[in-house]
Amino acid sequence: MYKKYVLLSLFGLSQSLAQDIDTEELLKLKDLGELSDLAGQVEAVVAEELTGESTNVVHNSATGKVYNNNDFIDVNWSGQNLSGYTFTSVNFFNSNLSGVDFSNAVFTNTDFSDSILDGACFYGARFSNTDIDYGSSVKNSNFSNTTLHNSDIDGDTSGAVWKDKVCGSKAAVDTSVKSTGLNISTVVETNLDLSNLVRADLIKADSIITGLKMGDSKGVDLTINFATDSDKLSGKAQVQVYEMAQALKSDVMKGNRFMIQGHTDSDGDADYNVDLSYRRALRVSRELSEEYGVSTSVLSVDGLGESQPLTVNNSAQGKAINRRVTLINLGKN
8 A cells, every 4th residue: 555655645645545546556647648658657667556566766857856755665776866856754664775876966854764765866956854864874865965954864875985085986076175064075055045944942962973984074053042233142042052062072073172163144244244254153152151161272263244145145944944053063183
């Protein structure tokens, strides 16, 4: 029955119809025309339902690059080229995704559970509210230039590459630190529209540690709000600073140095924004040291103003994404 639910999801049909539609009959739905792009995938899932044998799915990047509100169970996409695809509200369960080319893909509200992603290429991919759980394996996968926003990679990452290595013929790009949450590396397209993303109001200490412990120069973007044109911390911001302190004082982070970067949106004068972002970063540093005992010797501050936007500044939500404090692991003393 669960394969039928996968098919219904692919077709965009209500799962309540599962009781009334035979699996064999679902193939007839592809004759409706608008479903033609999914025909190959549907045939593969139906073949597995009818024969019990897993079938590789061959994706055509020219006909369909978007998956929305899908559940994929026991699929075998090993070695497929999904470069540049978009996955929104997608769940993978017990699936073989080893060696898949996910380069420059965008994952939003997507989860990988008990799946194999060994040797997958996530070069330049962007994750938002997406998790690869403890039951999954991402051994020897490439996460260079990959950005995570409120996302976790908890699976087995032994042998994984985190920075400065391309997958196959993928061209190298700038690796300066930018991020949208838990960041593995960087995004360089300053005109990228990520304004539909929403950063969490509060990122807990354990998630901050997850981002920082991935290595030197890894950063975590945090929502730390201030009064307008001020470095005065809001009440919610003080809670976030507390979580920062717990992360920085943890045994895992002991001996490391950290950079606190302030960022603004594009409202106002550029030089003023640089000064404002620096004062805000300095305020966070002082709060960490004066209120929570984090040594000033391990903290550095910088204000970058509006110079490193994560998305376009053409909406209130986009500007909110760009206003942030980034905490970066500078490595051991």
